Amino acid sequence: MLYSLLLPDLHVDSVYDIDLNELKKRGIKGIITDLDNTLIEWNRPDATPELVKWMKELKEQGFAVVIVSNNRQTRVSKVAEPLGVPFIHQAKKPTTSAFRRATREMGLSVQETVVIGDQLFTDVLGGKRMGFYTILVVPVAQSDGFITRFNRRMEKVALNWMRKRGKIPWEDSNG
Numbered sequence: 001m002l003y004s005l006l007l008p009d010l011h012v013d014s015v016y017d018i019d020l021n022e023l024k025k026r027g028i029k030g031i032i033t034d035l036d037n038t039l040i041e042w043n044r045p046d047a048t049p050e051l052v053k054w055m056k057e058l059k060e061q062g063f064a065v066v067i068v069s070n071n072r073q074t075r076v077s078k079v080a081e082p083l084g085v086p087f088i089h090q091a092k093k094p095t096t097s098a099f100r101r102a103t104r105e106m107g108l109s110v111q112e113t114v115v116i117g118d119q120l121f122t123d124v125l126g127g128k129r130m131g132f133y134t135i136l137v138v139p140v141a142q143s144d145g146f147i148t149r150f151n152r153r154m155e156k157v158a159l160n161w162m163r164k165r166g167k168i169p170w171e172d173s174n175g
Contacts, residue, residue: 004128005124005125005128005129006120006121006124006125006128006158006162007124007128007162007167007168008120008124008134008135008136009133009134009135010133010134010135010136011135011136011137011169011170012135012136012137012138013137013138014137014138014140015033015038015039015054015116015137016050016054018116018135020057020058020061020063023063023114024061026133027111027112028063028112028113028114028133029062029063029064029106029108029112029113030063030064030065030066030102030103030106030108030112030113030114031058031063031064031065031066031113031114031116032066032068032099032102032103032113032114032115032116032127032132033065033066033067033068033115033116033117034067034068034069034093034116034117034118034119034122034123035067035069035071035075035076035079035080035087036069036071036075036118037118037119037139037140037141038116038117038118038123038137038139038140039051039067039079039140040079040140041140041141042141043141045078046078046079046082047079047082047083051083052083055083055084055085059084064106064107064108065085065086066085066086066087066088066102066105066106067079067080067085067086067087067088068087068088068091068093068098068099068102069087069088069089069090069091070090070091070092070093070122071089071090072089072090073089073090075089076089077089086105088101088102093117093122093123093125093126094121094122094123094125094126094129095126096126096129096130098126099115099126099127099130099132100130110130110131110132111131113132113133114132114133114134114135115127115132115133115134115135116134116135116137117134117135117136117137118136118137118138118139118140119151119155120136120155120158120159121151121154121155121158122151123136124136
C-alpha cells in the first residue's frame, strides 16, 4: 500500500520530544535528520542554542548524526559545520542515494538508523523506501519556501485520505 510508505513510525511535536533512550532500546545508533523546518526554521541562518545543546546530547549518548537536506551546500554547511555534523546537500529526497550514503558514512545499517524530518513526501517516503524507522516532526515554522508549499498541499491531501481510513495513530490538528 502506498500509504504505508507515507506513514511515519512515530509523530512528535519536535526533535526535542524524541525519547533517545527509546531509540537506543530499538538498536538505533545513527540519526539521519532533515534541516529546514525539522531542526530550525527554513529561513533561520544558524543553529539555535537549543539545537546546539541537543546535538551535544546526541553525541554524548553515542549517536552518529548526518544532516541530509535537499537545500544547497551554502545553506546546509552554514548550520552543520559549526555543529560539527557531517551533511549531504542537494540530496534529491525521496530518492534513496543520499540515505544510502549517510548510512555508509556512519558505518551503520538501515536497522540501526532513524530518519527524522518534517515532510511526508521527502523525509518519510525516502526513509520508508529503504526500510528505515521514520519520525515525522511538526514543522518548526509556519511558512515554507515555494517548492515546500506545493509539497505541503499534497501532504494535506494524503493525510486527509489516511485519516478518513483510520490510518493515522496520532492526534492531528492540521486536518
